[in-house]
Structure formats: C-alpha cells, structure tokens
Amino acid sequence: MKRHWNCNVFYDERQAIERGRAFRNGYLTLALTMLACFLIRDCFEWNPIDDYSMFLFCIWTSLVVVSVNLILNNAYDGIYEGRNALAVWIMGFAGMVCLVGEAVHGVKGKFTLYNDFGTLFSGIGLITIFAVYMVKRSHDVKQEKTENPNENIS
Amino acid sequence: MGRNIPIKVARAERDMTQKQLAEAVGVSRQTINAIEQGEYNPTIKLCRTICKVLGKTLDELFGEESEAK
Numbered sequence: 183m184k185r186h187w188n189c190n191v192f193y194d195e196r197q198a199i200e201r202g203r204a205f206r207n208g209y210l211t212l213a214l215t216m217l218a219c220f221l222i223r224d225c226f227e228w229n230p231i232d233d234y235s236m237f238l239f240c241i242w243t244s245l246v247v248v249s250v251n252l253i254l255n256n257a258y259d260g261i262y263e264g265r266n267a268l269a270v271w272i273m274g275f276a277g278m279v280c281l282v283g284e285a286v287h288g289v290k291g292k293f294t295l296y297n298d299f300g301t302l303f304s305g306i307g308l309i310t311i312f313a314v315y316m317v318k319r320s321h322d323v324k325q326e327k328t329e330n331p332n333e334n335i336s
Numbered sequence: 337m338g339r340n341i342p343i344k345v346a347r348a349e350r351d352m353t354q355k356q357l358a359e360a361v362g363v364s365r366q367t368i369n370a371i372e373q374g375e376y377n378p379t380i381k382l383c384r385t386i387c388k389v390l391g392k393t394l395d396e397l398f399g400e401e402s403e404a405k
Contacts, residue, residue: 194362194363194364194367195363195367195378195379195381195382196363196364196366196367196378197364197367256364256366259364325369326355326365329354329355
C-alpha cells in the first residue's frame with residue numbers, strides 16, 4: 183500500500199473521500215452548534231449552561247461527529263492497531279474519569295447542570311467514541327474471520 | 337448502484353479473500369467490500385488494478401451487465 187508523501191497515512195481513494203466527508207460534517211456541525219448556542223444565549227437571552235460548558239458542547243459535538251464518521255467508514259488503515267487503538271482506549275478512560283468525577287461531585291452535592299454540563303458532555307462524547315469504535319471493531323473482525331471467498335455468491 | 341457480483345466470482349475463482357485482494361491491489365479490505373456491495377464506485381485507476389490482479393477485462397468486471405440489482 184502506498185504511503186502518502188507528507189502524512190502518516192496510506193493512500194486509499196475511498197478512505198480519502200470518507201475522511202473528507204467526515205471533516206466536512208464536523209465543520210458543519212461545529213458551525214451549526216455555535217449558531218444554535220449564539221441564538222439561545224444572545225438572541226433569546228437564555229443561559230441554561232455557562233460559557234465554558236457551551237464551548238465544550240460545541241467542540242465535543244463536532245469531534246464526536248468526525249470521529250464516529252471516520253470509525254464507521256473505516257477511513258484509516260490500521261485504525262484498530264497501534265497508536266490508533268491506544269488513543270481510543272485513552273479516550274474511553276478519560277471519558278470514564280469525567281463521568282465518575284461528575285458522579286462524585288454529585289454525591290458531594292456540588293453538582294449543578296449550569297456549571298458541570300461541559301464536563302459531563304465531554305465524558306459522554308468520549309465514551310460514545312469508545313463504544314462506537316469497539317462495536318465497529320468487533321463487527322469488522324467477525325466479518326473478516328467468517329469471510330469465505332466461495333460463499334454467498336448469488 | 338447494484339452489487340458487483342463479477343468481482344466476487346472472479347475472486348472466488350482465484351480462491352482469494354477480500355483481504356488478499358485488497359493487499360494485492362493496495363487498498364483496505366473495507367474498500368473491496370464496499371465495491372462488491374455496490375456502496376462505492378471506484379476510479380478507473382483502481383478498476384484497472386483490480387482487473388489486472390484478477391486477470392479480467394474492464395468490461396467483464398465493471399461493464400453495465402456486471403451490475404446486479
């Protein structure tokens with residue numbers, strides 16, 4: 183497989199297209215969530231969550247959209263191996279830390295949705311990426327193992 | 337776009353798995369799967385490489401009659 187001259191990925195035309203689609207969807211999601219937040223906060227003068235949480239909400243929504251698109255469409259070679267796999271495990275761990283941290287915060291009676299929505303949403307986003315990755319990986323491994331070249335030709 | 341049966345048949349004739357064909361062609365296994373399922377329309381460059389590996393002509397693998405609904 184050919185390695186692209188200036189980046190650490192192999193060139194596969196379908197994957198290049200899928201990466202483009204994923205990033206386009208991510209940018210659009212970021213723009214739309216920022217627009218929605220601007221409308222809610224500045225036009226309707228309603229502040230359900232603080233500015234930092236709103237920022238995290240916009241960033242994590244688009245990151246989840248990009249990541250889920252990339253994973254579901256197998257947009258990278260070796261997405262299940264090496265550094266990619268490690269990155270997803272770290273994401274899963276970080277997500278758990280966020281959620282457990284918020285749960286502890288709640289037990290102590292300090293949890294408020296206004297202040298803690300950002301961290302809670304970040305944790306949910308991280309766990310979502312991790313879960314989608316694991317489900318897709320198990321599906322792909324199963325598909326690869328059960329594949330027989332002489333089967334299901336109809 | 338319909339499923340591409342001829343590729344699957346040609347692959348079976350050579351007793352190749354999707355992974356083996358993908359490695360020979362230089363793409364990922366999922367790309368070969370997407371082409372066979374009719375979910376991805378490959379470029380002429382990739383079509384020619386697949387034909388070369390499977391020993392078939394473009395018409396045989398990607399001609400109009402090769403598309404099954």
